[in-house]
Structures are given as C-alpha cells and as structure tokens.
Amino acid sequence: MTTDTTTVTGTTVLDARGVTMRFGGLTAVRNVDLQVNSGEIVGLIGPNGAGKTTFFNCLTGLYIPTEGEVRYKGTVLPPKSFKVTAAGIARTFQNIRLFANMTVLENVLVGRHTRTKEGLWSALLRGPGFHKAEAASRERAMELLDFVGLANKAEHLARNLPYGEQRKLEIARALASEPGLLLLDEPTAGMNPQETRATEELVFAIRDKGIAVLVIEHDMRFIFNLCDRVAVLVQGEKLIEGDSATVQGDERVIAAYLGEPFEGTPGDEEAAEVEAAEASAPSDATPGKENDR
Amino acid sequence: MTTQTTKTPSAPASKDGATKGLIGLPENIGRALATIGGALAVVSTFLAWTWTSAFPGDLTVYGYPGGLQVLVLIGGALTTLFGLASYGVKGLRWLTPAGADGAIKLAATGTFATTWYTVIAISDELGGVVNLEPGGFIAAAVTLAAFLGAFSLPFERPEEEHIDEDETVGERIGRIWRHIVALLKSAVFTPSPVPARKLPAFAEILVIVAAMAVGLTVFTYGIGTEYDELFVGFLITVGFLFAALSKAGLVARVSAITGRHSTITMFGAFIAAALFPFTQSDDQYATIGVYILIFATVALGLNIVVGLAGLLDLGYVAFLGVGAYTAAMVSGSPSSPFDLHLPFWLSALLGAAVAMVFGVLIGAPTLRLRGDYLAIVTLGFGEIFRITVLNMDGTSGPDITNGSNGISSIPNLDILGFDFGLEHTILGFTIGRFANYFLLMLLITLIVVVVFKRSSDSRIGRAWIAIREDETAALAMGINGFRVKLIAFALGASLAGLAGAVQAHVTYTVTPEQYQFAHVVPPNSAFLLAAVVLGGMGTIAGPLVGAALLYLIPAKLQFLGDYQLFAFGVALVLLMRFRPEGLIPNRRRQLEFHEEAEAPAVLSKTGA
Structure with missing residues (x-):
C-alpha cells in the first residue's frame, strides 16, 4: 500500500520532548524527542535493552518521565495510565x-x-x-x-x-x-509470516481510520514495509529518525545492530590470519563456529 | 447386554483388558447386580433393622421406613433407576444424558455408605451386631452387592505413570496416590452430555419448579434432621446422589435451563425459600433458617469484594458489626446512649450508610495495596473495630457501645403494625418470631442477590473482573482502578451493614464477640471467606450453599465438639485439593482450574 507517503503532514498528535527516564543511577532513556502526526505510522526500533519499552511506558503514564514532557494534542499527559487512555492514547502489551x-x-x-x-x-x-x-x-x-x-x-x-x-x-x-494514537508493543512477536502480513494490513486499516500508530518491533521487514517514519533508539538515545530508506542505509544503525567495526577496519591479511588460525585449531576448540559443519 | 454397550463410553471393550471394571465380575452380572441390589435395598428399608427404638429414628417397624431408612430408600431407588436407564429402558433415557455407568457407581456407593454407616452405628451404639434384625443384615448385604456390581462396570483406565528407576519412598507414595486418584476419577468419568433440544417454555418452567421443589425438600429435610446420625446419613446420601446426578448429566441439563430463565429461576428460588417457614410446625428450625440467611447474605456481599473484584478482605465481618451496632443504637434499646427509636427502614438504611462510610474510610488507605498486603491490612482493621467497640465502655474510652456487655434488649421490629416478636397466623399457618425475621431477612437476601446480579453484569462489574484478571492491563484500558475497587469495597460494606441491621433485632443483643476474625460460630470473617471459597467465587448460588453447609455442619454435628474446627480445616483442604473452583463453580473458574478437561469453547452467559 502507500508506504512512502512520508509527509502526510497532519496535526501533531504526540509530541515528546526531551524525555529522560532514570532508575536510580541508570538512565534508561536520555533526552528523546519524538513527534507523531495524525495519519502517520511511526516505527520505533532498537536493539534489546535500548529503552524502547521504557519510552513506551513514559508515553502511557506507567512511568513519569524524570525530565521532559509528553504532550498529546497539545496538552501535557496526566501521570496515571487510565487518564492517558481517557485522553486518547491506547496501547497493547509486548507479552x-x-x-x-x-x-x-x-x-x-x-x-x-x-x-x-x-x-x-x-x-x-x-x-x-x-x-x-x-x-x-x-x-x-x-x-x-x-x-x-x-x-x-x-x-x-x-x-x-x-x-x-x-x-x-x-x-x-x-x-x-x-484512541487518537495507538501504541503497539511488538505486535508481531511470535507470529508466522502470514500472520505478520495480516497484522500489517490491519495496521494500515487502522491508520486509514485516522488513528496515528506508533509501533515497536524487531521484525525489520515489517517495520520498513509499514512505517512512514522510523526512529532508532540505541542505549536510551535517539540515533536517527527518518524514512525507511534513510534508516536502512545509515551506517550507525547497522553498527548498532551488528556491532561496531574495529577502529580502522581489519585488513584482509588480518582476516586471513584469523581464518588460518581457526582452521588449524582442533575442531572442538572453535566454539561459536557451529555453522562450519 | 445388547443395547447398553453402545451407551457406555468404553465400547471397544477388548483393548487388552484396559477397560475392565475395578472389581473382576463380568460386566453383565455387575450391571444386573447393581440394578437388582438397588431394588432390594429399597425393599429392605421396609423391614425392621433393629429390635429396639433405642437407636434414634425408630427402625423397628415393618412396612414403614423411618429415619436413615428413608435415605437408603431414595439412594436404592435412584441406583435402580440409573441401572434400568443403562439397559435402555424406554422413558428413563432422559435420566442419563451423559451415560449411566458413572452415575450407577456413585449412587450405589452412596446407598452402600449410608446403609453401612447406619448398620455400624446401630451395632456400635447398642453394643454389638446382635442388635440387628434380619432386615439390617439384608440391607447391608444387598447394598454391598450393588456396590460391588456397580464397580465391576468397565471403564477406560488411566495410563500408568512412567516409573522412575531411582525414586524415593516419598515419590513412590506420591505416584501411587496419584494413580489411585486418577483411577477413581476415571472410574466415574462420563463425557459431557450432548446439548438437549429446547423444550417448550412451559415445560422448562415446570423443570425449574420441580428443581426448586426438590431443593426446598432437601434443604428442609437437612435443617430438620433431629439427631447426629441422621444428619451424617443425610450428608453422605446427598453428597453422593448429587454427584451421581451430575455425572448422569442431569445437573448440567437443569442448569442450562435455569440459565435460560435466570429471572424466573431467581424468583422461583425465593418463593421456595419463603415457603420454608410454612413447612415447619414450630419456630425451632426457622431460627436456624434465619441465621443461615444472615450468614449467606453477608457471604454474598463478600463475594462482590472477593469473587468479582478479587480483593481479599479478611475483616469483612466488621461491616456486619457496624450495621448491627448502628441499628441497635437507634432501635430504642435501653442500653443505647442515644434515645432514638427510628423505624426499621430508616435504621436499616442508616446501618448500610454507616457501614459504607466505614468501608470507604478503611478502603481509601488500604486499596492502594495489592494481594497479600491488602489481606493483612483488612485483617487488622477488622480486629481494630472489635477492640474499639470493646473499649468504648465508659472506663477505657467514651461510653458509646457499652463495652463487652454490648447493646442488649433490642426491641422487636414493628413494621406497619406487624409485630415481629409475636406469632401470627397466616392462611392457617402459625408463623413465629424467627419465621417473621426469616421472611424479612429473605427480602434483604433478595436485595443483595439483585444487587450482585445487576452490578456484575454491567460496565462496573466488567471493570471489577478486569481488575481481578490483570490490574495493569485494566488500568491501561482506562479503568480508574482505585475508584472502582473502592466502589466494590463500599458496596460490599453497605450490603453487610444492611444485613447487620436485621441481625441486631434477631439476636436481641449485639456484643463485640460476635464479630471476631475466627470463632466457632459463624458468621465471622474466616467462615465468611470459607463460605465464598467453598461455595464458589463469583457466583450467586455458591456462597448461599457454602454458608448453609458451614452453618448446618457445626450446628448439627454436636458430637464433633472440640474437633469442629479441625474437621472444618480438613474438609477445606480436601475441597481445595479436589475441587478448587468450589461446590458451585463459576464457569470461568471451572475452566481456569481444569484446563485439561474438555472445555466448552463457548461461554454463552456471563458470570454464573
């Protein structure tokens, strides 16, 4: 369907500014800004432990952000989850x-x-x-x-x-x-491809009803098919925000998911050296290479 | 032997002996033995079982069954009927929509147990088996034969558990125990009955009337049992026969019909209950009746708090006390500090209102807690109420409640010139003091039932159940958890207060001792909770049945004496082990606890 209608500039439904959430000494979410406009599907991705669900809980009144504020249609969100729902933000749960x-x-x-x-x-x-x-x-x-x-x-x-x-x-x-905004916390977790596909259609249908959708997901194909904009959260901070192509191509995103390359990427000879060493070693001494067999 | 095999659930009888009965008799002999044994048991009740009337109930008469013999007669008759139905006798098929074998086994067991209990009780109390007349021996023999016959009917045996090589003694005992339980369970297993075709409306209402009549008869009989032996026999017979009827699928049939006509059923039940005082010749059993009703009504109120909203309240009896004290103080009693004599409707409303205020006062700080913490805090508040009332005696506190003496000589009610303290003659029936209060209390019970029913099937009731199921999700759905819980708490409290207003007048005196956490006499917080859990959480009939049993058993079994609470504990443990959803389960909870059972996928009516 209409995946790249990135600028359906409706009114801003959700406006999170400088949201920071600290648990004691741990800062789970640091200074995150996020806007969701009406008629938009926004994705929120990030590796495990990046603070996605914590951020979600800040949006739904389960947590009160330590700093920053969340506005829904111009009014600051009340700090109780049932009041947030009454205001017009509904959610689903990861489990x-x-x-x-x-x-x-x-x-x-x-x-x-x-x-x-x-x-x-x-x-x-x-x-x-x-x-x-x-x-x-x-x-x-x-x-x-x-x-x-x-x-x-x-x-x-x-x-x-x-x-x-x-x-x-x-x-x-x-x-x-x-609701005017629906928050979906990993809606396709544990689903097979057909079910994921059906969920995709369902989310589009919800968007077509005029409800803005913010979705957390691990399934990249699902996210990039679905979302008008994608925000990437890494270690509690927003790394990048943009349309699917921008995010998919961004090196920092790839790094966050697959790990940082070495300082000064490893040369070919270094790689060959490592490979040779592994090949010469007895097979039981190479854990983590189970794909060899 | 030709038709019945198709009806038994174990039709493929030759699976390497996997479907044999527990007793090794051939199936056809067993079935005949059970059927004929039941019939002979009926005959034997017309004989004399003992020579002297020293054993209560007078079992010495030929041609006229008395006392425990009546119970055996009913059990034997039912066994025979189930037996005949299993032969496919025309006109009896309706008795066993779910198959007859399980029902035969349970009915035969009940008859056997009652008979042998009687025979043993006679021999024991009169000093030896010489006291038995031939009739007693015959009864014992034929019921044993029926019992053995019934248990030689084949059934699908459960699979043996895998035996661990190096199991400890404890594990071994556990395994054998589980096997025995599974074996007994599958011995009486019957599949769930096929849904019945709809009867015409008048026939369904006739079924309801018949069920109500049976219920009233059983209840009246149970209250009227005059001696321990008869009550024990009554419990044995009713327990097994009810199990037999439900195994036969009849209970499911009837409850499907009552579910379709819930309003008619409700009013039918209340008319049946209102007829109870008219079946009694004196006021003795109406006394028990009114106390049961008070207990049951308060238990039903607690069921809103515990069963619907899932708030474990261990101090609930305090609200009954608040209502009772409030009504007592404005009743014109000489020991009340207030010189007030309000009409009953006003004092009842006042009792409910004051109890509600206390409910809000106690609930507001405590309902922010969840689970165990709430239970402990409410337990504390319940005791605080009692001790406060005890101390407001003029020496250690202000003189309001008259301390441990309580408020005494509460006058009888007088509504529109109808004095509750006097005997009245209505349609030729004499209605005494307790019967008057019984009828008034029944009205209160009706109010509480309607409140329970209506509130549970509404927006607020759904919010309660949602909070019980998952509080976090309920909050995320926009339910103001605290507010909704407080409403449940306050509503429960005011219903208890309403019941308390009547209780004060029934008992003449209110003292702090009546409102303890645990006590031998119900109602108290522990017994109220037990009545709810035993009867079935979240249902209307459950707490009523639970309260009736919990009141009758200690009242009737005087011989238990000091072991009453112990027996009560054992019974609760057994019940929670084998039927955690309570005697009358809410369909939801039944699914919750017996997931492996074939669950009806569709729940047509909400709640009970």
Whole structure:
C-alpha cells in the first residue's frame, strides 16, 4: 500500500520532548524527542535493552518521565495510565495481557470503559439509559471485532483463542477506547509470516481510520514495509529518525545492530590470519563456529 | 447386554483388558447386580433393622421406613433407576444424558455408605451386631452387592505413570496416590452430555419448579434432621446422589435451563425459600433458617469484594458489626446512649450508610495495596473495630457501645403494625418470631442477590473482573482502578451493614464477640471467606450453599465438639485439593482450574 507517503503532514498528535527516564543511577532513556502526526505510522526500533519499552511506558503514564514532557494534542499527559487512555492514547502489551477468563466480547467491552459513563447506580436501577448505553457499547464492540476478524468468536473465552487472534483481540480492545494514537508493543512477536502480513494490513486499516500508530518491533521487514517514519533508539538515545530508506542505509544503525567495526577496519591479511588460525585449531576448540559443519 | 454397550463410553471393550471394571465380575452380572441390589435395598428399608427404638429414628417397624431408612430408600431407588436407564429402558433415557455407568457407581456407593454407616452405628451404639434384625443384615448385604456390581462396570483406565528407576519412598507414595486418584476419577468419568433440544417454555418452567421443589425438600429435610446420625446419613446420601446426578448429566441439563430463565429461576428460588417457614410446625428450625440467611447474605456481599473484584478482605465481618451496632443504637434499646427509636427502614438504611462510610474510610488507605498486603491490612482493621467497640465502655474510652456487655434488649421490629416478636397466623399457618425475621431477612437476601446480579453484569462489574484478571492491563484500558475497587469495597460494606441491621433485632443483643476474625460460630470473617471459597467465587448460588453447609455442619454435628474446627480445616483442604473452583463453580473458574478437561469453547452467559 502507500508506504512512502512520508509527509502526510497532519496535526501533531504526540509530541515528546526531551524525555529522560532514570532508575536510580541508570538512565534508561536520555533526552528523546519524538513527534507523531495524525495519519502517520511511526516505527520505533532498537536493539534489546535500548529503552524502547521504557519510552513506551513514559508515553502511557506507567512511568513519569524524570525530565521532559509528553504532550498529546497539545496538552501535557496526566501521570496515571487510565487518564492517558481517557485522553486518547491506547496501547497493547509486548507479552499479551488479555483478561484471560473473560469472553472476547467482554474484553472489548472493558476497552469501552472510558467512553461510557454508566456507574453503579445506573447498573443497579437499570433505567432505559443503561440499556441504551449497554446496547450501544455492544454494537460498537461487535463492529470492532468484525474489523479485526473475530466477530464469530465473540463468546469464546480469551484464553482459548490461538496466539495470533489474541494479538488481534488486544488491538481491538485498545481500539475500543477510541484512541487518537495507538501504541503497539511488538505486535508481531511470535507470529508466522502470514500472520505478520495480516497484522500489517490491519495496521494500515487502522491508520486509514485516522488513528496515528506508533509501533515497536524487531521484525525489520515489517517495520520498513509499514512505517512512514522510523526512529532508532540505541542505549536510551535517539540515533536517527527518518524514512525507511534513510534508516536502512545509515551506517550507525547497522553498527548498532551488528556491532561496531574495529577502529580502522581489519585488513584482509588480518582476516586471513584469523581464518588460518581457526582452521588449524582442533575442531572442538572453535566454539561459536557451529555453522562450519 | 445388547443395547447398553453402545451407551457406555468404553465400547471397544477388548483393548487388552484396559477397560475392565475395578472389581473382576463380568460386566453383565455387575450391571444386573447393581440394578437388582438397588431394588432390594429399597425393599429392605421396609423391614425392621433393629429390635429396639433405642437407636434414634425408630427402625423397628415393618412396612414403614423411618429415619436413615428413608435415605437408603431414595439412594436404592435412584441406583435402580440409573441401572434400568443403562439397559435402555424406554422413558428413563432422559435420566442419563451423559451415560449411566458413572452415575450407577456413585449412587450405589452412596446407598452402600449410608446403609453401612447406619448398620455400624446401630451395632456400635447398642453394643454389638446382635442388635440387628434380619432386615439390617439384608440391607447391608444387598447394598454391598450393588456396590460391588456397580464397580465391576468397565471403564477406560488411566495410563500408568512412567516409573522412575531411582525414586524415593516419598515419590513412590506420591505416584501411587496419584494413580489411585486418577483411577477413581476415571472410574466415574462420563463425557459431557450432548446439548438437549429446547423444550417448550412451559415445560422448562415446570423443570425449574420441580428443581426448586426438590431443593426446598432437601434443604428442609437437612435443617430438620433431629439427631447426629441422621444428619451424617443425610450428608453422605446427598453428597453422593448429587454427584451421581451430575455425572448422569442431569445437573448440567437443569442448569442450562435455569440459565435460560435466570429471572424466573431467581424468583422461583425465593418463593421456595419463603415457603420454608410454612413447612415447619414450630419456630425451632426457622431460627436456624434465619441465621443461615444472615450468614449467606453477608457471604454474598463478600463475594462482590472477593469473587468479582478479587480483593481479599479478611475483616469483612466488621461491616456486619457496624450495621448491627448502628441499628441497635437507634432501635430504642435501653442500653443505647442515644434515645432514638427510628423505624426499621430508616435504621436499616442508616446501618448500610454507616457501614459504607466505614468501608470507604478503611478502603481509601488500604486499596492502594495489592494481594497479600491488602489481606493483612483488612485483617487488622477488622480486629481494630472489635477492640474499639470493646473499649468504648465508659472506663477505657467514651461510653458509646457499652463495652463487652454490648447493646442488649433490642426491641422487636414493628413494621406497619406487624409485630415481629409475636406469632401470627397466616392462611392457617402459625408463623413465629424467627419465621417473621426469616421472611424479612429473605427480602434483604433478595436485595443483595439483585444487587450482585445487576452490578456484575454491567460496565462496573466488567471493570471489577478486569481488575481481578490483570490490574495493569485494566488500568491501561482506562479503568480508574482505585475508584472502582473502592466502589466494590463500599458496596460490599453497605450490603453487610444492611444485613447487620436485621441481625441486631434477631439476636436481641449485639456484643463485640460476635464479630471476631475466627470463632466457632459463624458468621465471622474466616467462615465468611470459607463460605465464598467453598461455595464458589463469583457466583450467586455458591456462597448461599457454602454458608448453609458451614452453618448446618457445626450446628448439627454436636458430637464433633472440640474437633469442629479441625474437621472444618480438613474438609477445606480436601475441597481445595479436589475441587478448587468450589461446590458451585463459576464457569470461568471451572475452566481456569481444569484446563485439561474438555472445555466448552463457548461461554454463552456471563458470570454464573
């Protein structure tokens, strides 16, 4: 689809400025800026331990940034995760966190919590308003299940769904809060190529609904297919930000993933020397070269 | 022998002897033995079992079963019916939608156990087997035959565990134990029944009425048991027969029907319960009834906090106490410091409101804690309430609660000229003081049931369950966890306060000792929690059944004496080992604990 519509310059939805997160002496995220505009899919990549999830948690109110601020549509985010959701940022989790013993439909209905107002009294008295709101919620939830393709499993327990569908349900549940920005934390982790492909289509469809998407992922092909912009986080700092081609071609990114080349790249003769030494050594003394056999 | 083999789950009978019964009799003989044994057991109950009426229940009469014999009669009859159904007798198929063999085994075991318990109790109490009449011997023999016959019915044996070469003695015992458990489990295993076709609505309602009538009869019988032996026999019979009926698939059938007509079922159950005082000739058992209802109602309120929102509250009885003390102080009692006599509806509302205020006061600081910490803090607050009340006696504190003497001589209620302390005659039935309170308490129970049902099936109820399932994810879904938990806590507290307002009038006196954490007499925090867990968390029927059992068992089994709490502990451990989801499981929790069982993939109705 439209992978290189890099400049759909909508309004800025998310504006993180100078976000720094320290845990005691450890600085997990240092001075990161990130903007997400409406109608955009932005990817956040980085090696393990780069601080991606910490940064995510700063965006969703789970952590309060030590320095810097995060604005959603111009207002500073409140420091509680349920208030962040109410403001319009919804998220999924890296390790699926569904309400396992609730049905698929109920999971999505829980996602509607911030967009409905019926309190305890309304539930106890069951006036016409209650029934109307319940019916509307159910209808909306079924629409969302239809959207992710789980409508026929509405009454199943969430725990009984296969893995890929649990991921989809998590997305549907997040969408139920009618967010302006959706944060996906490794949405394709553990998926096979077909499922990854389907998730890609789903994310495009979400973008087409006018919801901005920020996605953390390890699957590079997925990210570069999907995202209008990609930001690379290394050791808590933003290394580079740009479109797929820019990021893919950047040496520092390759270095961050594959390791720094030596100071003054190793000459050919040095490499040959090493190879010769390894070849002459007995085979059991060459750990880490299991590809030889 | 031609038709029944197709019905048994173990049709391929020649898998190198893997489907033999536990007892080595041939299958056809075993089946005949069980069926005929059951029938003969019925006959034997019409004989005299002992010569003297010294054994309670008068088992000396020919032609008229009495006491424990009635239980054996029912068990024997059910065994025979299941046996006949397994032969494919027309008109009995509906009894065993899930197959008959497991049901036969359990029914025969129940009959056998009750009979032998009776026979042994007679011999023991009267001093030897000479006290048995021929009828007693016949009953013992035929029920044993039926038991042996039932357990020679074939079944699919579980696979033997792999034996480790160098296992320790402990591991060996564990392995053998697991094998025995698996063997017994598979001996009574039946597949889940095929879904029934829908009956016409009137027939389904008739089924519900019949189920309610059976329930009322069993409950009334249980409350009315006059001596220890009969109550033990009652527990044995009811336990095994209920298991047999559920193995036969009947319980699943009926609960499917009641699930479809939940409102009718609820009101049917309350009408059945309201009929209870009318089945009693004096006020003796209505007393037990009203105490059970108070206990059960408070347990149901606790179920909102524990079962739905997942907040372990170990000091819940304090809210009952707050409600009771509040109502007592405004009841016009002479020992109350306030010279107030409010009408009942006002004092009940006040009790609920004050309890709710206390709930919020205690909840606000503690609900920020999770799990074990919350449990410990609520335990502490529960004790603080009791000790505070104890100390507000005028010497070590302000004179408000009258210390350990409590508030006494609480007057009887008088609603619209209906004096609860007097006997009334309604439609020719005499309704005594406790029966009056029973009916009032039933109304409170109904309120609590409706509150539970409505709140659990709503936005707020879903938020509670979501928090119980995964608090972090629930917060990320926009649920204000603290607020929602506080609502659960306050709602639970006010329901307990409401029950407390009635309790104060029923017991005449409220003292701090009634509201301890653990005590021999329910309700107390430990027993309330036990009733919820035993009955089934998150269900309506669960705490009601759990509370009834937990009240009746200590009240009826006086001979246990000092070992009551010990027996209670053992029973809880066994229950948690074999049925962790409680007696009446929430469908969700059943799936949670028995994942390997063939789970119905679709959960059609939320909650219970």
